[in-house]
Amino acid sequence: GAGVSQSPRYKVAKRGQDVALRCDPISGHVSLFWYQQALGQGPEFLTYFQNEAQLDKSGLPSDRFFAERPEGSVSTLKIQRTQQEDSAVYLCASSLGYTVEQYFGPGTRLTVT
Amino acid sequence: SQQGEEDPQALSIQEGENATMNCSYKTSINNLQWYRQNSGRGLVHLILIRSNEREKHSGRLRVTLDTSKKSSSLLITASRAADTASYFCAPEGETSGSRLTFGEGTQLTVNP
Numbered sequence: 001g002a003g004v005s006q007s008p009r010y011k012v013a014k015r016g017q018d019v020a021l022r023c024d025p026i027s028g029h030v031s032l033f034w035y036q037q038a039l040g041q042g043p044e045f046l047t048y049f050q051n052e053a054q055l056d057k058s059g060l061p062s063d064r065f066f067a068e069r070p071e072g073s074v075s076t077l078k079i080q081r082t083q084q085e086d087s088a089v090y091l092c093a094s095s096l097g098y099t100v101e102q103y104f105g106p107g108t109r110l111t112v113t
Numbered sequence: 114s115q116q117g118e119e120d121p122q123a124l125s126i127q128e129g130e131n132a133t134m135n136c137s138y139k140t141s142i143n144n145l146q147w148y149r150q151n152s153g154r155g156l157v158h159l160i161l162i163r164s165n166e167r168e169k170h171s172g173r174l175r176v177t178l179d180t181s182k183k184s185s186s187l188l189i190t191a192s193r194a195a196d197t198a199s200y201f202c203a204p205e206g207e208t209s210g211s212r213l214t215f216g217e218g219t220q221l222t223v224n225p
Binding site: 033040041042043044045048056059091093100101102103104105106107 | 146148155156157158161201212213214215216217218
C-alpha cells in the first residue's frame with residue numbers, strides 16, 4: 001500500500017471493555033512499532049517487532065496491553081479492561097529495518113468513557 | 114531513556130521568516146531524527162542526521178548536530194503557513210535499539 005494504515009480511526013469504549021487496534025504497515029517493512037500519544041505530549045514508545053518477533057515490549061504500561069504480529073505483517077494492539085487513562089492516540093509506524101526513518105500511520109484515537 | 118527535549122515549547126513567526134528549533138539530549142547517539150506533526154498529515158519524518166555528520170540540508174530544512182554539546186537544531190527557512198505544526202526531535206541512543214523517544218515538541222505557528 002501507499003502508507004501505513006490503521007483501523008479504526010476512532011474508537012469509543014466503555015471502561016472495562018476490551019479493544020483491538022489494527023495496523024497495516026508498508027509492504028516489505030520489517031520493523032513495526034506502536035506508540036501512545038497523550039494530548040499535548042510527544043509519542044511514547046510501547047513495543048517493537050522485527051518481522052513476527054516482538055523484540056522490545058518495555059514500553060507497554062501494564063499487562064492489560066498486548067501486541068502481536070503473527071505473520072510478520074499486520075499487527076494488532078489489544079487493550080483489556082480499558083481504563084480512562086488509556087485514552088490517547090495510538091500510533092503505528094513501520095520501517096525497512098534497523099536505524100532508519102519510521103513511517104507513521106494516522107493513528108487510532110481511543111476514548112474510554 | 115534517551116529523550117530529546119525541544120526548545121522553545123512554542124514559536125510564532127510571520128510567513129517568510131526563518132524558524133529555529135533546538136533539541137538537547139543526554140547520552141551518546143547513533144543518529145537523530147526530526148519529525149513534524151500536524152492534524153492534516155499526522156507524524157511525518159523530515160530528516161535524519163547521523164552521529165558522524167555535522168550538518169544536513171533538505172529543501173528549506175537545515176539540521177545541525179553538535180555531539181560534544183549533545184544538541185541539534187532545525188532551521189526552516191522562508192517559512193510558510195503550511196509549516197504550522199509540532200516539531201519533534203528523536204535521538205536514537207547507542208543502547209536504545211530502534212525505539213524512538215520523543216520530547217514534548219515545539220509548536221510552530223506561521224502567521225500568513
